[in-house]
Amino acid sequence: MNPASNPATPTLDLRPLLLVNMACTMSMMAFVALIGPIARLLNMPTWQAGAAVTVAGVVWVLLxxxxxxxxxxxxxRRVLLLGCAGFTLAYWALCLFIDGALRWLPGATLAFVGLMLTRGLIGAFYAAIPVGGNALVADHVAPQQRARAMASLGAANAVGLVLGPAVAALLAHHSLSMPFYVMSLLPAAAFVVLLFTFKPQPLPHRHAPSPVRLGDPRLRRPLLVAFTAMLSVTVSQITVGFFALDRLQLASADAAQAAGIALTTVGVALILSQVVLRQLEWPPQKMIRVGASVSALGFAAGALAATAPALWACFFVAAAGMGFVFPAFSALAANAMEASEQGATAGSVSAAQGMGAVIGPLAGTLVYAVDPRLPFLAVAALLLVVGLWPSHADQHR
Known part of the structure; x- marks a missing residue:
């Protein structure tokens, strides 16, 4: 039996999924962009601010x-609606808590507990969105077209990655609470659109769902690539600001600006590469090989960057390669599995990404302490090994 050999369903409308992905990513990134100043005002130590960011990833992995x-x-559809509704309610709770904390300035411990609880809830419901979206694509899109469809979802996430911090920074000039109030409207609007425009999609198989083990041999390569890709991204995100301070010898304000521009180029490169990807008919294995090699080149060159523009160019190249890798491992996993396993498969891939998002910041800061160039070089080497490692099974159908 050919795994996941479902006929294509041309009536599947991805636009509501694109909106949900973009809205929730924008909301998540707004918090990441503002947690630093908020933590300072609430007298929270740096590790507590980092934990408040990381907890969403931990819960994502677990759920x-x-x-x-x-x-x-x-x-x-039901899982997507539950995830979007829960995300909206949890984000409203975060919004109200932050606004109240900035008004009444509770102790750092109480602020930390409140942020951990609300961010944990956000991560719990956010975990449903990539799982539901990827499983839906696996159900209703032919194997040859899955990478293109998943690239569309990736591009929507990249738009949110770019717009979230930018809008948050713009609105923060009025107050640190205003960005959260504005961002809280986005997932609510996405839920309404999903509820009224996204028609129920019956499963193309009638047999009972099958469980999937994390150690399933068919999933080893896509899960390893998923983990490595997210690990690489988060390592670069956590170390770029320090790199601008220590290697580029920039002042604090200039280093923050350089890091912000570098991360913006990442979002732009992800959007462009995944738009280009939609015009190609490459199988997932080729996308992983080419994307990982290009990304490794960008990270390795970034370790040698001596100016901010050079660092931005290197990050652009690295992110352009990642734009090929991210949809490829999701398509590779979906193509390797049976139709009755697609929901569990999407959950396994999402868990691998979440694990990379949790371990990446810790590993990046530990390695950075040895040498500022080492995180970028280590990520480049890891991407080359994982991307070019020969596969014994032809899973790109």
Whole structure:
């Protein structure tokens, strides 16, 4: 039996999924962009601010596979609606807590507990969104077209990655609370659109869902690539600001600006590369090989950057390669599995990404302490090994 050999369903409308992905990513990134000044005002130590960011990733890892099993039992649309509604309510709670904390300035411990709880809830419901979206694509898009469809979802995330910090910084001139109030409207609007415009999509298979083990041999390569890709991105995100301070010898304000521009170029490169990808018919394995090699080149060159523009150019190249890798591992996993396993498979891939997002910041800062260039060089070497490692099974159908 050919895995996941479902006929293509041309009536599948991806636009509501694109909106949900963009809205939730924008909201998540707004918090990341503002946590520094908020933590300073609330007298929170740096590690507490970092923990408040990381907790969403930890919960994402823990709940991605349960959401995948739920998507198999309840259907993709219902899981997407539950995830978007829960994300909206959790974000409103975060918004109200931050506004109250900035008004009344509670102790650092109380602020830390409140941020951990609300961010944990956000991560719990956000985990359902990539799982439901990827499973839906695997259900209703032919294997040859899955990478292109998943690239569209990746481009929507990249738009949110770019716009979230930019809008948050613009609105923060009025107050640190205003960005959260504005951003809280986005997932609510996305939920309404999803509810009224996204028609129920019956599962193309009638048999009972099948469980999927994390150690399933068919998933080893896509899960390893998913973990490595997210690890690489988060390592670069956490170290770029320090690199601008220590290697480029920039003042604090200039280093912050250089890091912000570098991360903006990442979002732009992800958008452009995934738009280009939609015009290609490359199989997932080729996308991983080419994308990982290009990204490794960008990171390795970034370690040698001596000026801010050079660093921005290197980050652009690295992110352009990543734009090929991210949709490829999702398509590779979907193509390797049976139709009854797609929800659990999407949950496993999402969990691998989440694990990379959790380990990346810690590993990046530890390695950076040895040498500022080492995180970029280590990521480049890891991408080359994982991307070029020969596959024994032809999984790009």
């Amino acid at each position: 991605a596979r349960p959401w995948g099993r739920a998507a198999d039992r309840l259907g993709r």
